[in-house]
Amino acid sequence: MRPIEVVDRLGRWSSGRGPLYVLLAARLRQLIDDGELPSGVLLPPDRALAGALAVGRTTVVGAYDLLRAEGRIDRRQGSGTRVAGVPSDAADAPVDPIFLDSLEARDDDVLLAICAAPGDPPPQLAEAFAQIAPELSRISDDIGYYPYGHPALRTALAARYTSRGVRTSSEQILVTNGGQQALSLLAHALVSPGDQVLVEAPTYPGALEVFREQGAVLRGLPVGLEGLEGAVRERRPAVAYVIPTYQNPTGSVLSALARQRLAGAGVPVIEDEVPADLGFPGVPMPTPLAAYSESVISIGSLSKSIWGGLRIGWIRASTPLINRLARLRAVHDLGGNVPTQLAAVHLLPLLDGPDLHQTLKARHDHLHALLTQALPTWDIPTVTGGQCLWASLPYGDGTSFAQTALRHGLAILPGAGLDITGASDTHIRLHFRAPQPALTEAVHRLTKAWTAYHPPTTRPHPRPTIAI
The missing domain is CATH 3.90.1150.10 (Aspartate Aminotransferase, domain 1)
Structure with missing residues (x-):
């Protein structure tokens, strides 16, 4: 593909905050994922594309290196740079x-x-919807938009956190359409292009893609974010992301001492608690990371414990951040499904059954x-x-x-x-x-x-x- 053709597709790629190579990588990533730069396409050489874009060669090299690390392009001596392809068969x-x-x-x-999700909805799901039918019939003078989430579910989630040793008010809860939306909202609010984000290696791949969509530069640490304190001093990351309980994919569980260390590392920590309700019988549930610091941001979901089709997730954070996230959420989605949220109130006890x-x-x-x-x-x-x-x-x-x-x-x-x-x-x-x-x-x-x-x-x- 000629440099001018790539330039035409790139459009206004440099408008925004962050290093140019990150912005260029973000636009190329979008073109690749949308199929505008299809598999196998030969991309322009570093110098040719840099000249066409009127940027330094290091900008193009940096963007290509990011995309190669993600597996979106292949760069080989003598063969050039291509969009990662698939065999003909x-x-x-x-x-x-x-x-x-x-x-x-x-x-x-x-x-x-x-x-990795339940293959069938449990029978209690239908029962929960049957239970809320009278509640729905009594609703009046209510337009049904709840950007923060329905008050009944926010109250129930806050009470559950409090019972686990994390004192929480309903104002600290935002209900989302699943854990993935929760993570996406947080990435949008906390991460700008070029920001460094610390993640476990390995980790949940959906989180990697969410941060990449925001133009983040990902840095991997061992499971449990070992070495986080040093990385914070050296990298000054915008946020760290960790799955402390039944980590995806390793299944590891962080000790109380390790949780204290993470909570005090001096960087906003997103604690993914989606797998935390999946302990085996007789295994006590560890204290959430949020119990050790109010700066910890927790996300949860019913998708792994109840059913993926029950699009209920949540964020627990400081009230100012919840207010900010609710405004952001309202721009994209005025609110979640109210009947589903009411049913979720009746389903929460299943997590402890x-x-x-x-x-x-x-x-x-x-x-x-x-x-x-x-x-x-x-x-x-x-x-x-x-x-x-x-x-x-x-x-x-x-x-x-x-x-x-x-x-x-x-x-x-x-x-x-x-x-x-x-x-x-x-x-x-x-x-x-x-x-x-x-x-x-x-x-x-x-x-x-x-x-x-x-x-x-x-x-x-x-x-x-x-x-x-």
């Missing part, structure tokens, strides 16, 4: 678990081991036992809660093995897309949210794929991933 295409691919029902026989936790434990044990027997050379640690197993392959890499697995009817999530440091290439994420017969069939297909797997001589570059 669709059967060999990399697994690309974007939202539509992993969240929509499929017509083929492929088992989806990507989306035994059924969810017993089911999770049984499915975890079933999947781990089958994997240990069928694939004894794999390293698969057990967990005490959550929804995933983080499996390390004895050889090869997760991205190419995911391609082999897909040819055997199983879609899995390779570790490369969850780790900005590149240290998780040999891992894959497997969830245990499916019923036991489906887990058994998944292991059967996984075993057949591993038998047929032949690692490539050169590792494929990971595609950008968004999975849940």
Whole structure:
């Protein structure tokens, strides 16, 4: 593609705050994700594009380096810079678990081991909607717009935080359409292009994409954000993002001492508590990170514990930040679904009931036992809660093995897309949210794929991933 053609597509890419290379990368990222720069397209050389844009070559190099780290472009000596492509044979295409691919029902026989969420709504969901019918019939003089969330649900969520040792008022709660919207609102409010954001490596890939959309420069730290204090001094990040309880994807749980350390690191910390309600029976729920500092921002959701179709999430933060987020939310979405929020009030007690936790434990044990027997050379640690197993392959890499697995009817999530440091290439994420017969069939297909797997001589570059 000629430089002038890329320039035409870029439009006004430099309007905004932040370093030019970050702004350029953000615009190129959008063009790639929207398909305007399709897979395999040859991008202009550094100097040619820099000349066409009237910027320094280092601006183009910096933008290309960011996009290469994300897996959106390939840069090879003698071959130039191309938008990351897929092989001509669709059967060999990399697994690309974007939202539509992993969240929509499929017509083929492929088992989806990507989306870690309940496969069916619990019977209590229908019961909750039946319970709120009289409440709806009594509503009058109420237009139904609640940018902060319905007061009944805000009050119930505040009471639940207080019962867990985090004193909370309803004014500190913002109800959102799921945890992903909560994270997106926070990124929009707290992150500007060029800002540094500290994340765990590996971590939830949906968070990586949210921060990238804001033009953030991501910096990876070990799980638990080890070394956060030093990184804060050196990097001066805008925010740090952590999953302290049943971390996605490793399932690890931070100690009380580590939580105190994070809360006092001198940077706004987003505490993702979405998996926190998924502990196994008899495992006490750790104290939230927010109990150690009022500066900690917590997000939660019912998608992993109740059902993904119940689009209920929330943010717990200081009242001034909640007010700011509510104004931002109102610009994009005047409010959430009121009947769903009223039903959620009746569903919150399920988070502490035994059924969810017993089911999770049984499915975890079933999947781990089958994997240990069928694939004894794999390293698969057990967990005490959550929804995933983080499996390390004895050889090869997760991205190419995911391609082999897909040819055997199983879609899995390779570790490369969850780790900005590149240290998780040999891992894959497997969830245990499916019923036991489906887990058994998944292991059967996984075993057949591993038998047929032949690692490539050169590792494929990971595609950008968004999975849940």
